[in-house]
Amino acid sequence: MIRFYKKILTKLKTYQYRHLNVRLIIFITALSILGFNVVSSAIDNDPSYVQKQLIGIVGGSLVMLIVMFIDYRFVLKFAWLIYIFNVFMLLAVRFLGEEHKGAARWIKVAGIQIQPSELSKIFIILFFAYLFNKYNKDKLNNFKMLSFTIITFAVPLLLIYKQPDLSTSVAIVLVFAAMIYIAGLSYKIIFSVLALMIPTAIVLVYLIMQPDQKILEEYQYNRLVGFYDEDNEQAQRISYQQDNAVLAIGSGGLWGKGLGNDSPNSVKNGNLIPEPQTDFIFAVVGEELGFAGTASIIILLALVTFECVYVGAHAADMAGKIICSGMAMIIAVQTFINIAVVTKMMPNTGLTLPFVSYGLSSLLSLYLGMGFVLNVGLQRRKLQ
Numbered sequence: 001m002i003r004f005y006k007k008i009l010t011k012l013k014t015y016q017y018r019h020l021n022v023r024l025i026i027f028i029t030a031l032s033i034l035g036f037n038v039v040s041s042a043i044d045n046d047p048s049y050v051q052k053q054l055i056g057i058v059g060g061s062l063v064m065l066i067v068m069f070i071d072y073r074f075v076l077k078f079a080w081l082i083y084i085f086n087v088f089m090l091l092a093v094r095f096l097g098e099e100h101k102g103a104a105r106w107i108k109v110a111g112i113q114i115q116p117s118e119l120s121k122i123f124i125i126l127f128f129a130y131l132f133n134k135y136n137k138d139k140l141n142n143f144k145m146l147s148f149t150i151i152t153f154a155v156p157l158l159l160i161y162k163q164p165d166l167s168t169s170v171a172i173v174l175v176f177a178a179m180i181y182i183a184g185l186s187y188k189i190i191f192s193v194l195a196l197m198i199p200t201a202i203v204l205v206y207l208i209m210q211p212d213q214k215i216l217e218e219y220q221y222n223r224l225v226g227f228y229d230e231d232n233e234q235a236q237r238i239s240y241q242q243d244n245a246v247l248a249i250g251s252g253g254l255w256g257k258g259l260g261n262d263s264p265n266s267v268k269n270g271n272l273i274p275e276p277q278t279d280f281i282f283a284v285v286g287e288e289l290g291f292a293g294t295a296s297i298i299i300l301l302a303l304v305t306f307e308c309v310y311v312g313a314h315a316a317d318m319a320g321k322i323i324c325s326g327m328a329m330i331i332a333v334q335t336f337i338n339i340a341v342v343t344k345m346m347p348n349t350g351l352t353l354p355f356v357s358y359g360l361s362s363l364l365s366l367y368l369g370m371g372f373v374l375n376v377g378l379q380r381r382k383l384q
Contacts, residue, residue, distance in 0.1 A: 015378040019314075024307040024377075028064075028370060031300050032057045032363075034293075035281070035356035041259045042277040042284045042358075048362070049358060055237030056360045060367030067371025068378070072129075075372075076319055079130035083152070086123035088115040090159035097163070105342040107164045109266065109323060115361035116169050117160045122369045124156060124172060125326035128179050133319035137184025145287065146189070149180070167349035171333045178329040179322050184311075221264060241280065242344040249286030249343065277358040279350045282342040297356060299337045304354075311377040320376035327369045330354070 032297075036053055052304040062342040075082075093116050098106045131149065132140065139145050153176055161169040181190070207213055244298050248267035256261050267285055268276055275285050285293045305328045312324025331354050338353045352362045 011156065012069060015069075016380060017378065019377055019380050020191060021307055021311060021374055021377045024304065024311070024374065027300050027303045027307065029061075031297065031304070032061075034297065035299075035353075036291075037259055038281060038285050038356065039277045039358045042281060042286060044177070045260070052360055053358055053363075056363035060363045063364060064367040064371040064374070068374040070371075070375060072320065072372050072375050072378070073317075074322060076126060076130040079127050082123050083127045084310075086120050086156055086195070087117075087159070088248035089103060090120060090156055092116070093163060105165055106130050112360070115320070115359070117165055118361040118365040119165065119361070119368075120156055120160060121168075121172060121175065122372075125175070125179070125323055125330075125369065126372070128153070128176070128183075128324070129319040129322035131291070132179065132183035132322050133317055136318075137186075140180075140183055141186040144226060148355070156338045165350075167337065167351045168351075169269065171330070171337065171351060174328040174333045175326055179326050182325045183343055184323060216247055218245050239344070239348070241273055242341065244278050245283035245342045248273065248283040248342050252287040252290040252293075254290050255292055256288045257285070259288050261288060278352060279338065279357065280342055281353055282339055285356070298335070298339070301331060301354060305331045305335075308373050309374055313382070314380040315376050316379050316381045320379070323369075325373050330366075330369065349356055 009263065036057055040050050041051050046118070050350065087146060092107050095104060097108055098113070105117060106115050108114075128149075131152075135145055140149070157172055160172065240311065244267050250259070251265070257266060261269075263269060266287060268287055273280050273283055282294065285297060289296075308324045308328035312328065313319045315321040315324060315343075315353060334351050334354050337346070337349065337351045338357075341348055341351070352359050355363070355364055
């Protein structure tokens with residue numbers, strides 16, 4: 001036991017504490033505080049929601065600080081166990097998950113409801129950080145290795161898609177694409193895939209548009225139709241939430257109506273946006289904090305993304321680079337999709353706004369991932 005503690009102390013002494021990314025911690029803290037206040041306003045300070053959000057922020061911050069001191073290379077030694085555990089959790093959702101609004105994405109562990117697909121994003125990043133670090137780009141571009149990589153990625157992806165959770169599936173695909181590109185995927189393969197994907201996408205879109213299509217779930221199909229077809233009553237019902245979200249953002253003006261305001265003209269106070277504390281939290285920000293609030297959140301999320309990229313650029317190895325690029329993509333993709341949906345730039349789909357939306361699983365997974373990014377920064381590449 002004494003020898004174990006000595007190894008830990010020895011490892012902690014090797015960290016380059018002067019490279020601790022304090023900026024990243026400050027940006028995350030600012031987003032969390034801002035998000036907590038907006039969520040509290042969105043649910044009218046409901047004690048149950050406020051308590052869970054506070055637990056997510058405080059617990060997540062502790063997780064981040066602890067993970068920050070755990071060598072990511074040590075964690076990656078258990079990459080296969082992480083992968084198996086991830087698949088096990090997703091299978092548990094498949095067979096034991098609790099259904100909510102037509103989707104089974106949650107399971108209860110020790111009385112706490114969690115969403116494994118949120119944690120799965122981090123587990124996938126860690127597993128492929130290990131895999132891409134172990135096999136260099138020459139081996140990665142081998143047909144056998146590339147096939148193995150796609151299969152191992154397809155298993156958790158399919159389980160998430162079948163929940164059904166199309167939005168998270170799309171986000172994970174984009175994150176995976178960024179990671180495999182960073183790992184050194186050949187441009188010949190990239191252009192070949194793109195050449196194949198374009199006609200495939202055209203055929204897929206055509207098939208989806210057929211009334212008797214079986215590719216998408218009914219609610220997914222209705223959301224897609226409702227986005228571009230505004231000439232029927234069904235489409236109007238589908239786009240109801242997005243229309244009100246745009247109205248809320250526009251009514252906020254420069255400085256907004258104020259957090260927790262009791263204005264009778266408030267879209268939020270009129271309950272015109274169902275569950276505004278989650279996927280449509282950006283609408284509440286726009287209405288109550290105005291352009292200043294929305295711009296602040298966008299800038300902070302952009303800065304978090306940049307810091308992840310910066311840390312990755314100075315990582316000591318490919319594994320560290322993959323972890324940082326994966327987390328950067330999670331923040332960037334979720335931010336873009338969430339805001340695009342709320343502002344009606346794309347069809348309605350459910351993705352949280354990082355560090356701002358309500359959600360225990362989302363917060364804990366993001367803090368966990370950022371802990372690994374900070375650890376990568378403490379072991380950055382030494383200049384020759």
